[in-house]
Amino acid sequence: MASISGICSSSPSLKPRKPLLSATTTAAFSLRRDSVSLPIRSQRVPAIASVAREISAELSEADGAAGKEKEMKKKGLEKDPRELWRRYVDWLYQHKELGLFLDVSRVGFTDEFIEEMEPRFEAAFKAMEELEKGAIANPDEGRMVGHYWLRSPKRAPNSFLRLQIENTLDAVCNFAGEVVSGKIKTPSGGRFTQILSVGIGGSALGPQFVAEALAPDNPPLKIRFIDNTDPAGIDHQIAQLGPELASTLVIVISKSGGTPETRNGLLEVQKAFREAGLNFAKQGVAITQENSLLDKTARIEGWLARFPMFDWVGGRTSEMSAVGLLPAALQGVNIREMLAGAALMDEANRTTVVKNNPAALLALCWYWASDGVGSKDMVVLPYKDSLLLFSRYLQQLVMESLGKEFDLDGNRANQGLTVYGNKGSTDQHAYIQQLREGVHNFFVTFIEVLRDRPPGHDWELEPGVTCGDYLFGMLQGTRSALYANDRESITVTVQEVTPRSVGALIALYERAVGIYASLVNINAYHQPGVEAGKKAAGEVLALQKRVLAVLNEASCKEPVEPLTLEEVAERCHAPEDIEMIYKIIAHMAANDRALIAEGSCGSPRGFKVFLGECNVDELYA
Numbered sequence: 186m187a188s189i190s191g192i193c194s195s196s197p198s199l200k201p202r203k204p205l206l207s208a209t210t211t212a213a214f215s216l217r218r219d220s221v222s223l224p225i226r227s228q229r230v231p232a233i234a235s236v237a238r239e240i241s242a243e244l245s246e247a248d249g250a251a252g253k254e255k256e257m258k259k260k261g262l263e264k265d266p267r268e269l270w271r272r273y274v275d276w277l278y279q280h281k282e283l284g285l286f287l288d289v290s291r292v293g294f295t296d297e298f299i300e301e302m303e304p305r306f307e308a309a310f311k312a313m314e315e316l317e318k319g320a321i322a323n324p325d326e327g328r329m330v331g332h333y334w335l336r337s338p339k340r341a342p343n344s345f346l347r348l349q350i351e352n353t354l355d356a357v358c359n360f361a362g363e364v365v366s367g368k369i370k371t372p373s374g375g376r377f378t379q380i381l382s383v384g385i386g387g388s389a390l391g392p393q394f395v396a397e398a399l400a401p402d403n404p405p406l407k408i409r410f411i412d413n414t415d416p417a418g419i420d421h422q423i424a425q426l427g428p429e430l431a432s433t434l435v436i437v438i439s440k441s442g443g444t445p446e447t448r449n450g451l452l453e454v455q456k457a458f459r460e461a462g463l464n465f466a467k468q469g470v471a472i473t474q475e476n477s478l479l480d481k482t483a484r485i486e487g488w489l490a491r492f493p494m495f496d497w498v499g500g501r502t503s504e505m506s507a508v509g510l511l512p513a514a515l516q517g518v519n520i521r522e523m524l525a526g527a528a529l530m531d532e533a534n535r536t537t538v539v540k541n542n543p544a545a546l547l548a549l550c551w552y553w554a555s556d557g558v559g560s561k562d563m564v565v566l567p568y569k570d571s572l573l574l575f576s577r578y579l580q581q582l583v584m585e586s587l588g589k590e591f592d593l594d595g596n597r598a599n600q601g602l603t604v605y606g607n608k609g610s611t612d613q614h615a616y617i618q619q620l621r622e623g624v625h626n627f628f629v630t631f632i633e634v635l636r637d638r639p640p641g642h643d644w645e646l647e648p649g650v651t652c653g654d655y656l657f658g659m660l661q662g663t664r665s666a667l668y669a670n671d672r673e674s675i676t677v678t679v680q681e682v683t684p685r686s687v688g689a690l691i692a693l694y695e696r697a698v699g700i701y702a703s704l705v706n707i708n709a710y711h712q713p714g715v716e717a718g719k720k721a722a723g724e725v726l727a728l729q730k731r732v733l734a735v736l737n738e739a740s741c742k743e744p745v746e747p748l749t750l751e752e753v754a755e756r757c758h759a760p761e762d763i764e765m766i767y768k769i770i771a772h773m774a775a776n777d778r779a780l781i782a783e784g785s786c787g788s789p790r791g792f793k794v795f796l797g798e799c800n801v802d803e804l805y806a
């Protein structure tokens with residue numbers, strides 16, 4: 186058994202260290218759990234939320250954790266190189282089969298902290314076990330959370346779900362194979378050469394990350410994305426396709442099938458197809474929940490193919506569903522390897538010994554570094570260009586999952602963990618100056634890739650030194666420089682960027698988020714906050730329609746009656762919305778849809794507006 190190093194206790198100790206949550210401690214916890222009679226429910230689908238709530242209530246009695254954590258942190262990080270090396274060796278996690286390492290030695294958690302956290306971890310492991318068995322882990326939406334079954338279908342709670350997963354995977358592989366081989370042809374009989382993926386959030390970020398990480402230099406089909414309702418962005422993508430629109434497979438991805446940005450992207454693409462004289466349906470593929478609006482549209486219009494998105498897979502954890510697998514397979518990525526990597530990582534994350542559980546170790550570090558309240562941001566720095574989008578992918582996974590107003594007990598918690606990052610060593614010439622010396626409001630996660638180039642391609646650009654050695658040196662140098670200034674960091678190392686390691690990385694962070702959510706007692710699987718913005722956007726568009734109606738009526742008069750802002754607001758019966766009305770008119774004026782008769786948009790008080798052309802039909806409709 187490994188000996189414990191000094192950094193984890195106030196004075197160096199050579200006492201043998203007991204494994205965290207070993208079989209014996211788990212037994213002890215079981216006794217404790219019995220003593221508070223936790224409601225392990227007998228119904229088929231246990232409610233994790235209530236189990237976690239009761240455990241959390243029990244924990245809060247003996248809490249004061251945040252205060253103690255801060256106190257312990259004041260002890261500072263280990264600086265003695267020998268002790269630090271010992272801590273490194275003691276805590277280094279290695280997954281041999283995946284070739285993945287996790288180094289948490291540069292995070293200063295103490296033995297006392299770990300001990301305090303043990304009951305929380307025990308509750309988190311329990312919650313995760315129940316989640317995997319099919320519990321309603323997303324209580325607000327009454328949903329199961331099943332992304333782990335996607336890579337281990339035999340773990341699905343019933344054979345119907347298992348078959349759904351297996352059949353979808355087979356369908357994805359067959360369809361992709363037939364498109365790539367040319368068996369499925371374009372309407373003019375040629376091969377598909379391009380993919381245009383239309384989707385947003387979880388229906389875009391995974392496929393974008395994986396494309397950047399894994400697509401070969403010359404993929405069978407090249408992918409591009411429409412992931413916004415920005416008309417100029419959409420035009421840009423379509424213009425770049427040019428005549429290849431005729432050999433483009435358009436994959437429209439939306440779990441709900443009703444996301445406005447995605448619908449707009451689809452309508453814009455369909456218009457481009459019409460204008461090019463092409464039949465969209467013969468080139469369109471939908472990935473969505475059965476019977477969603479998108480599904481019905483695709484079915485009625487007879488699109489080329491439809492793939493299901495399951496109710497129990499969230500958008501941000503959908504990379505291993507058809508959402509991520511189909512685009513990846515079409516680019517020639519070995520998706521079964523990606524699934525295998527994720528499955529291996531999931532297996533490793535099922536151990537209840539924190540020290541041997543990489544996702545739990547990450548969650549532990551996040552809790553320690555951010556005091557369990559998100560007090561520090563997570564800066565993700567992959568030192569590999571192909572992993573550039575990992576930080577953006579993690580931003581949604583972590584922030585949409587953890588950024589919650591209320592905890593599972595309904596208490597205001599305002600939880601979260603801010604994620605940002607780009608890539609090393611590029612960021613060294615951008616914002617790392619502030620990380621090293623400026624405001625201390627973050628911890629770093631380095632993502633290291635050991636293999637610089639495929640074998641046989643490397644060369645020394647100066648004696649004994651390759652280009653990749655510089656990248657390595659920059660990572661190590663930054664890690665050391667940050668630590669010397671008490672900036673904590675985690676390092677995740679993989680041998681190579683392969684479908685297997687990318688699958689493992691995704692699985693690692695999915696599980697870390699789930700465990701962390703349990704540690705801080707929140708629902709990681711809903712996103713109520715996003716709805717507020719969507720609702721407000723809908724209200725703005727409704728107001729815009731009223732503004733248009735008012736302006737239309739005034740512009741149809743003989744002579745035209747230009748209106749002041751106040752007059753528009755009054756006629757819309759919305760005087761309290763005058764600022765929004767001003768913004769609506771300024772936006773329409775900037776797009777030649779409204780004309781300013783007097784003054785300018787820069788002086789809102791003085792201007793008068795009318796429509797260039799009135800629509801008489803609309804007036805009498």
Ligand SMILES: O=P(O)(O)OC[C@H]1O[C@](O)(CO)[C@@H](O)[C@@H]1O
Pocket residue numbers: 385386387388438439440441442443444447499500501585712715
């Ligand atoms: O796949 P959909 O339903 O179009 O949703 C896209 C994204 O929108 C969100 O629901 C947030 O608005 C994300 O959670 C999701 O990934």
